[in-house]
Amino acid sequence: MISSERMAMVDRNAAALGVSTKQLMESSGNAVARAVRDRVDAGDRVHLICGRGNNGGDAMVAARFLDEFEVETLLLGRPGTIRTDIARENWDALVASDLPTRSVADSRGFDLGEIAPDLVVDAMLGTGVTGALREPEATVTRRLNAADVPVLSVDVPSGVDADTGEATGVAVDADAVVTFHDDKPGLTGLDADVTVADIGIPDAAETFVGPGDLLALGRDADSHKGDNGEVLVVGGGPYTGAPALAARAALRAGADLVRVACPEPVAREIQGYGPDLIVRAFDGDHLSPRHVDDLLDRAADQDTVVFGPGLGSDDATLDAVVEFLAGYDGRAVVDADALQVVPEVDTDAELICTPHQGELRKMGGETARDWRERADLVTEFAGDMGHTLLVKGRYDVISDGTDTRVGRTGNPGMTVGGTGDVLAGMTGALAAQIQSPLRAAALAAWANGRAGDSAADEFGDGLAASDLPDRIPQALRDEGV
Numbered sequence: 001m002i003s004s005e006r007m008a009m010v011d012r013n014a015a016a017l018g019v020s021t022k023q024l025m026e027s028s029g030n031a032v033a034r035a036v037r038d039r040v041d042a043g044d045r046v047h048l049i050c051g052r053g054n055n056g057g058d059a060m061v062a063a064r065f066l067d068e069f070e071v072e073t074l075l076l077g078r079p080g081t082i083r084t085d086i087a088r089e090n091w092d093a094l095v096a097s098d099l100p101t102r103s104v105a106d107s108r109g110f111d112l113g114e115i116a117p118d119l120v121v122d123a124m125l126g127t128g129v130t131g132a133l134r135e136p137e138a139t140v141t142r143r144l145n146a147a148d149v150p151v152l153s154v155d156v157p158s159g160v161d162a163d164t165g166e167a168t169g170v171a172v173d174a175d176a177v178v179t180f181h182d183d184k185p186g187l188t189g190l191d192a193d194v195t196v197a198d199i200g201i202p203d204a205a206e207t208f209v210g211p212g213d214l215l216a217l218g219r220d221a222d223s224h225k226g227d228n229g230e231v232l233v234v235g236g237g238p239y240t241g242a243p244a245l246a247a248r249a250a251l252r253a254g255a256d257l258v259r260v261a262c263p264e265p266v267a268r269e270i271q272g273y274g275p276d277l278i279v280r281a282f283d284g285d286h287l288s289p290r291h292v293d294d295l296l297d298r299a300a301d302q303d304t305v306v307f308g309p310g311l312g313s314d315d316a317t318l319d320a321v322v323e324f325l326a327g328y329d330g331r332a333v334v335d336a337d338a339l340q341v342v343p344e345v346d347t348d349a350e351l352i353c354t355p356h357q358g359e360l361r362k363m364g365g366e367t368a369r370d371w372r373e374r375a376d377l378v379t380e381f382a383g384d385m386g387h388t389l390l391v392k393g394r395y396d397v398i399s400d401g402t403d404t405r406v407g408r409t410g411n412p413g414m415t416v417g418g419t420g421d422v423l424a425g426m427t428g429a430l431a432a433q434i435q436s437p438l439r440a441a442a443l444a445a446w447a448n449g450r451a452g453d454s455a456a457d458e459f460g461d462g463l464a465a466s467d468l469p470d471r472i473p474q475a476l477r478d479e480g481v
């Protein structure tokens, strides 16, 4: 089962791998033609009704594969209004090839009785549908449902929501559906014969994080300060730079407000890092249980807390982490020394843990050289813990125990200290903006590697972690293929 949102991500990732949407449309059209052939006899009349989006494009491709039938391809709307380049190219190819086509500007031009087809292919609307069917689709659908003719729908019956199976208005009553790549949740309850066609999307488009995963980050144009995430970074102690790096990365990854809670000596130092960080110190030179109540208060109205960068592993500090997590029920990224207490802690918080492989072993997890084996082990461990894991390595493995992604950006120069702090901060910021912890962590791993790759272009193995944060905005942009 795949949601239409995830399908769009996978589609974009396939294009980034070199399998273009036009190639996928060719496979989809071919699959539609096969489904048609299963339902009619040579010489039968097949009527393809196309909308102006890519759903229509699939049927336009199918028309080229159906020589042995009497086929007419009908476009609802003028050819100039076709919405995508690839659908338009396929329409133009039909016209140039002198195959029977017709376009109708409105439903008055649509009369099934005149054509008397043996099969209608419904390619009016697919996953691009929003709201109730408008004209001319609505009238065409009503006439189609009233006529006594078998209907094969492309991807999803027009007017039906592929995710919920619901229709906001009139929808095509399909006898059969040929859908692509994977089954859609909205098709399960339909009284129609559903076929899933493999259209050649490589597994890698789902497994490896890619530019498609950026679609998780749709930002509402009217958002206000605070809407895009408030992040609290708790860190510092023996290490000073770590919380500042994490905080800077969180800002560059789009968080609106980033606050840092750290020991006094650390606070004095990082105030000098610039005006963007809101720093509040706690007394002493390391975190300990007496600070926990105040931290819990401060954490309560945050979208995410990033726990760990530079905290150190003093016994009192680790006790404080355990107490904090036991009392916290929000979303937190746990990194560095704080990770080792996660398996023993009883918490209602939603955690994203970001260990490297050594830290994973300390947590009781297993790892393997081969990334596929590692992905299986990480998936199982994430499931056992009930938290999301982002295990860093040459290939990063991200799993929530059910879904697993692999990030393969990055380079050996990134083994320098501090890149993990940047990743933790960015994960916090993305988890404040994206509902799914898995999607947030996967995107953070991918973008962190891209920022590192961009830094390596300039500095080679001499790159420093502080080179990464300012490269995050570009790393979170899809520059197209």
Ligand SMILES: NC(=O)C1=CN([C@@H]2O[C@H](COP(=O)(O)OP(=O)(O)OC[C@H]3O[C@@H](n4cnc5c(N)ncnc54)[C@H](O)[C@@H]3O)[C@@H](O)[C@H]2O)[C@@H](O)CC1
Binding pocket: 007, 008, 011, 021, 024, 025, 028, 051, 052, 053, 054, 055, 056, 057, 058, 083, 084, 124, 125, 126, 127, 128, 129, 130, 131, 132, 133, 134, 135, 137, 154, 155, 156, 180
């Ligand atoms: N995702 C993929 O990997 C692939 C998708 N393909 C096809 O592409 C389809 C999605 O294409 P599109 O995104 O172009 O969308 P559609 O073709 O489903 O819809 C096209 C347009 O119709 C308009 N529209 C939306 N709601 C409407 C309504 N209620 N009444 C009238 N018009 C409405 C919108 O402007 C929308 O952009 C899929 O269903 C599938 O058939 C295939 O071509 C190949 C691969």
Ligand SMILES: [K+]
Binding pocket: 055, 122, 123, 124, 125, 126, 153, 154, 155, 156, 157, 158
């Ligand atoms: K359809």
